[in-house]
Amino acid sequence: MSGGAVASIPEGLLDEGVWFRVEAASTAAAVRRAAERLATELGIPEKDIADLSIVVAEAAGNLVKHADEGIILVRPVRARERAGAEIIVIDKGPGMADVRHSADDGYSTAGTLGIGLGAITRQASxxxxxxxxxxxxxxxxxxxxxxxxEQAWAAGITRPLTGEQVSGDAYAIREVDGRHQVLVVDGLGHGPLANVAALEAVRVFRAAPAVPPAALVETLHRALNHTRGAALAVAELDLGRGVVRYAGLGNISGTIFAPDGSRKGLVSLPGIAGHQKRQIREFDYPLAAESVLLMHSDGIVDRWNAGDYPGLLTHSPQVIAGTVLRDAGVRRDDAGVLVARLS
Incomplete structure (x- = not known):
């Protein structure tokens, strides 16, 4: 996690996303410059870059003024042939009881994003x-x-172990031949070698043919034999048939949150993709409309309780993932979480 100047960010790292701990005005300025650099690299027009600068400046400035443990992720987002810029802003401040009122111009409550929230919502796409x-x-x-x-049906967030620049956790999302599939992977250990294993799993997953999750996990297992290996799981959401198909090896957790408040844990079998497996099995679970699938690495603790966050599961996958990462992520390991929903 960075708190320094943009010049300290290695080339190519912006494409995966860069975290900033925002505690001082100088860091807020660095976040804005990083966002502008990313937008320029993506070929975003100057007018939109100006809007992005306002959004980032308001968000980062309010973290400095009011929030506790404020962090921002700056990263690209892509949809078919288009590219945009995204920020995820997370804090442990006092929070807001009425977000809509807090977005009104002129409204301010110490400890919230109230000041400037209206500007953010106006300038953002x-x-x-x-x-x-x-x-x-x-x-x-x-x-x-x-x-x-059109907004994505799934999104994820990863964060490296404190002191590391890259994460051994990764995720991928794809639609192929009508299949909606997601991958969560945790490279063995942490640091650059874990990152290599995770990114290789993502590459193979994206290039693989349209086959069910168990077949994808088998393909990934064979492909990772030259890496240190990984825990991983693949899920396929089939709302038409009302089912989630799921296959996993190792410590990847999956949970389906139904609209009625019930939850169902998904089964991953013991093993390390690329090195050892007893068997690969695919399990089917009921999927109702408006259900939320949450998958995460063991850098997220399982004691997170959705009931403590009224209305959260109706929000975007990005906001759900950011909330889980903030309150259930552990600092002694890489952490990765993915959220998917089909309406």
């Missing part, structure tokens, strides 16, 4: 925010040239 008094706020905002595209 798309934004979403959830806040709980006493727990904090998570904001996601995107800038797209040419207007907002």
């Amino acid at each position: 798309w934004s979403d925010i959830h806040s709980v008094p006493g727990r904090g706020t998570v904001l996601a905002a995107q800038i797209w040239p040419g207007g907002e595209p």
Whole structure:
């Protein structure tokens, strides 16, 4: 996690996303410069870059003024042939009881994103925010040239172990031949070698043919034999048939949250993809409309309780993932979480 100047960010790292701990005005300025650099690399027009600068400056400035343990993720987002810029803003401040009122111009409550929240929602192509008094706020905002595209049905967030620049956790999302599939992977250990294993799994997953999750996990197992290996799981959401198909090896957790408040844990079998497996099995689970699938590495603790966050599961995958990462992520390991929903 960075707190320094943009010049300290290695080339190519912006494409995976860069975290900033925002505690001082100098860091807020560095976040803005990083976002502008990313937008320039993506070929985003100057007018949209100006809007992005306002969004980032307001969000980062408010973390400095009011929030506790404020962090921002700056990263690209892509939809088919288009690219945009996204920020995820997370804090552990006092939170807001009425987010809509806090977005009104002129409204300010110390400890919230209230000041400037209206400017953020106006300048962003798309934004979403959830806040709980006493727990904090998570904001996601995107800038797209040419207007907002259709929002993603799934999104994830990863964060490296404290002191590392790259994460051994990764995720991928794909639609192929009508299949909606997601991958969560945790490279063995942490640091660059774990990152290599995770990114290789992502590459193979994206290039693989349209086959069910168990066959994908088998393909990934064979492909990772030259790496240190990984825990991983693949899920396929089939709303038409009302089912989630799931296959996993190792410590990847999966949970389906149903609209009625019930939850169902998904089964991953013991093993290390690339090195050892007893068997690969695919399990089917009921999937109702508006259900939420949450998958995460063992850098997220399982004691997270959705009931402590009123209304959260109706929000975007980015905001749900950011909230879980904030309150259930552990600092002694890489952490990765993915959220998917089909309406």
